[in-house]
Amino acid sequence: MGEKESKKWVLMATARSPTNIAVIKYWGKRDETLILPVNDSISVTLDPSHLSATTTVAVSPSFDRDRMWLNGKEILLSGGRYQSCLREIRRRAEDVKDEERGICIKREDWEGLHVHIASFNNFPTAAGLASSAAGFACLVFALAKLMNVKEETTELSSVARQGSGSACRSLYGGFVKWAMGNKEDGSDSIAVQLANETHWEDLVILIAVVSSRQKETSSTTGMRESVETSSLLQYRSQVVVPRRLIQMEEAIKKRDFPSFAKLTCADSNQFHAVCLDTSPPIFYMNDTSHRHVQLCFLVHRTSYTYDAGPNAVLIAPNRKVAHLLLQRMLFYFPPPSEKELDSYVLGDTSILQEAG
Numbered sequence: 398m399g400e401k402e403s404k405k406w407v408l409m410a411t412a413r414s415p416t417n418i419a420v421i422k423y424w425g426k427r428d429e430t431l432i433l434p435v436n437d438s439i440s441v442t443l444d445p446s447h448l449s450a451t452t453t454v455a456v457s458p459s460f461d462r463d464r465m466w467l468n469g470k471e472i473l474l475s476g477g478r479y480q481s482c483l484r485e486i487r488r489r490a491e492d493v494k495d496e497e498r499g500i501c502i503k504r505e506d507w508e509g510l511h512v513h514i515a516s517f518n519n520f521p522t523a524a525g526l527a528s529s530a531a532g533f534a535c536l537v538f539a540l541a542k543l544m545n546v547k548e549e550t551t552e553l554s555s556v557a558r559q560g561s562g563s564a565c566r567s568l569y570g571g572f573v574k575w576a577m578g579n580k581e582d583g584s585d586s587i588a589v590q591l592a593n594e595t596h597w598e599d600l601v602i603l604i605a606v607v608s609s610r611q612k613e614t615s616s617t618t619g620m621r622e623s624v625e626t627s628s629l630l631q632y633r634s635q636v637v638v639p640r641r642l643i644q645m646e647e648a649i650k651k652r653d654f655p656s657f658a659k660l661t662c663a664d665s666n667q668f669h670a671v672c673l674d675t676s677p678p679i680f681y682m683n684d685t686s687h688r689h690v691q692l693c694f695l696v697h698r699t700s701y702t703y704d705a706g707p708n709a710v711l712i713a714p715n716r717k718v719a720h721l722l723l724q725r726m727l728f729y730f731p732p733p734s735e736k737e738l739d740s741y742v743l744g745d746t747s748i749l750q751e752a753g
C-alpha cells in the first residue's frame with residue numbers, strides 16, 4: 398500500500414455497557430490516582446437494554462490525536478482518568494489483522510496510533526444515575542475489543558476502576574462487590590461477582606428521573622470534600638460498612654428481601670447524611686426525592702436508594718409490588734398534561750424540572 402492509500406483505513410469497535418446502582422455505597426478514596434476506595438461496596442448491575450452507554454472507538458493512521466465526543470459534544474481527553482484507561486489498554490494491546498482489507502497492526506504500533514471515541518448514554522449524564530460507571534466500563538471494553546486485548550474481565554475491571562471507581566462493577570452482571578483491598582499498588586482492589594443476573598430474577602428496579610440536569614458537585618469532588626471534612630465518613634467506612642457488608646451479602650445470598658431492603662435504605666440514608674456532614678454540605682437529594690422516600694414507606698415491602706443525585710432508584714421484591722408502587726407514584730406524581738408539555742416544548746423548562 399502506498400503512503401496515501403494506507404492512510405485511508407479506519408478500524409472500529411462498538412460496545413454497550415449497563416450502569417450499576419450501589420446498595421452499599423462507595424464514597425471516599427484513599428488514593429485519588431489509582432482510585433482506591435475507603436470501604437468495600439456492593440451494587441446491582443442493571444439490564445443493559447435499559448440504562449446503558451454505547452461507545453464506538455476507531456483507529457486510523459490519519460488521526461493526528463486522541464479525541465472523544467460524549468453525547469455528540471467533543472470533550473477534552475486531557476483529564477488523567479481517560480489517559481489512564483487509554484494508557485493501560487494500549488499497554489495490553491495485541492496484533493490485529495484484517496486480511497480482507499489488508500490491514501495489519503502490530504502490538505508495538507498501537508503506541509503511535511490515535512483513536513477517536515464517540516459515546517452516548519441513553520439516560521441522563523452526570524445526574525446521579527452512575528453514567529461514569531457505564532461510560533468507563535464501556536470505554537475500556539470497546540478499546541480492549543479494538544486492540545485485541547486478551548485479558549480476563551478482572552483485569553479490564555481494574556482498568557475501568559482507574560476511569561471511575563464505580564465502573565469496575567459494571568463489567569459484571571448481577572450483584573457485584575468491589576473489595577477495597579489494602580495493597581498500595583491497588584492490585585487487590587477488585588470487583589467480584591457475588592451472584593449472576595439470574596440469581597434474583599423477581600426483583601424489580603424502577604428509576605424515577607426527578608431531574609436530568611447535571612449535578613452541581615460531581616461525585617469525584619463530593620467524595621474528596623467528604624474525606625477531608627466529614628467525621629461521619631470515617632465512622633461509616635471503619636465501623637458501619639464492614640458490618641453491613643456481611644449482612645448484605647447474606648441477604649443477597651438468601652434472597653431475603655426485608656433484610657435487603659432495610660440495609661439498602663439505611664446505607665443510602667447514611668451516604669446522604671455523610672454528604673450533609675461535609676463542609677460545605679452537599680445536597681444531592683431534593684424535595685421531590687424526599688417525597689419519594691415517604692411514598693416508599695407507605696407501600697409495604699419496597700426499598701429505595703439514591704446515588705449522588707436526586708433521582709430515585711426504587712426496588713420491589715416482585716412485579717406485583719412494583720405495579721402497586723408505580724400506581725402510587727403516578728397518583729402522587731402524575732405525568733405532565735399535554736398543555737404543560739406544550740409549554741415545555743415552547744421553552745418553559747420549569748414544569749418538567751419541578752415535576753416529580
Ligand code: ADP
Nearest residue numbers: 450516522523524525526527528529532615616
Ligand atoms: P454520575 O452520577 O452520572 O456517574 P459523575 O459525576 O460520577 O456522575 O460522572 C460524570 C462524568 O462521567 C461525566 O462528566 C464524564 O466525564 C463521565 N462520563 C459519563 N458518561 C460517560 C461515557 N458514556 N463515556 C465516558 N465518560 C463518561
Ligand code: DP6
Nearest residue numbers: 419422423561562563616617704705
Ligand atoms: C454515590 O464512581 O462516580 O454512585 O470514582 O470519582 O469517578 P469516581 O466516583 P464515582 O462515585 C460513585 C458514588 C456513588 C456510589 C457508588 O456507586 O458506589
Ligand code: CO
Nearest residue numbers: 527529530616
Ligand atoms: Co459516577
